[in-house]
Amino acid sequence: MHLLFAAALLAATPAGPAPGTYTYAGSIAGRQLVQTTMTVAASAQGTTLNESAAGTLNGDRQTAQTVLSLDTALDPQSYSLAYTAAGKAQHSSLAFSDKGAWETSDGAPQIMFTLAANTRHFVVLDPTMFSGFFALPAQINAWGSMPVTAIAPMFRHSEPLSVNSNAAGAARPANVPQSDSAVSLSGPAGQLTLWYDPATFIVDELDVPSQDAKVVRQR
Secondary structure, X not given: OHHHHHHHHHHHOOOOOOOEEXXXXXXXXXXXXXXXXXXXXXXXXXXXXXXXXXXXEOOEEEEEEEEEEEOOOXXXXXXXXEEEEOOEEEEEEEEEEOOEEEEEEOOEEEEEEOOOOOOOOEEEOOOXXXXXXXXXXXXXXXXXXXXXXXXXXXXXXXXXXXXXXXXXXXXXXXXXXXXXXXXEEEXXXXXXXXXXXXXXXXXXXXXXXXXXXXXXXXX
C-alpha cells in the first residue's frame, strides 16, 4: 500500500522543464540585443531556474541575473532580479504566499499583488528577462488553460492574461521543429506565443509580434 501511495503522489506531480543548461538569443526587428543562459535544477522541493543575461542597448552594456523558484505544483515561491544598467546596480525580489505576492525593490516601498478575478495562479513575466516565460509551457500544462495573473517586477505591475494552449492561428517559425507544441497568452499589451518541446517543456522560441521581438534557442 505504501508503494502504491508513493506512486500515486509521483504521478500527481506535474513535470517541470527538463534539468539542464539552455542558451537563447533575444532580438527586436531582427537585431540581436541580448544573450541569456538558463540553468534548470530540480529537487524534492520543486524547480529552480537560474538565468544570466548580457546585452547592449544604445551603447550601454547591461547584465542581469534572475533566480525563479517554483514549488512542486510549479507555482512561483520566490523571484530575485539583479541588473546593472548605465553603471548602476538595481535589485528587486518577490515573495509569495497563499494571500498574495510582495515585491521589494531598491529605493521603493514594498508593494503587494493579489490574484486578479478568475485567476488562481501567479506567473512572473519580467519583459526584459526570460526565466518566467521559459517556465510557462510546463506551468500551463499543469494548470490548464485558465487565466493567470502575471507580475512584472521591473515595472512594479501586474495584469491578468488569458491562455490559449493550442495557439490557434500562430504561424510556425521556420526554425521550430515540427514536433513542437505552442501556447499563447494575451492581455492589454498584445499576444505572445511560445514554441516548446512537449516531452521536455523546453522552449525553442518565444514570439511577440506586437514588438517584432523574439527569443530563440541556440543549439
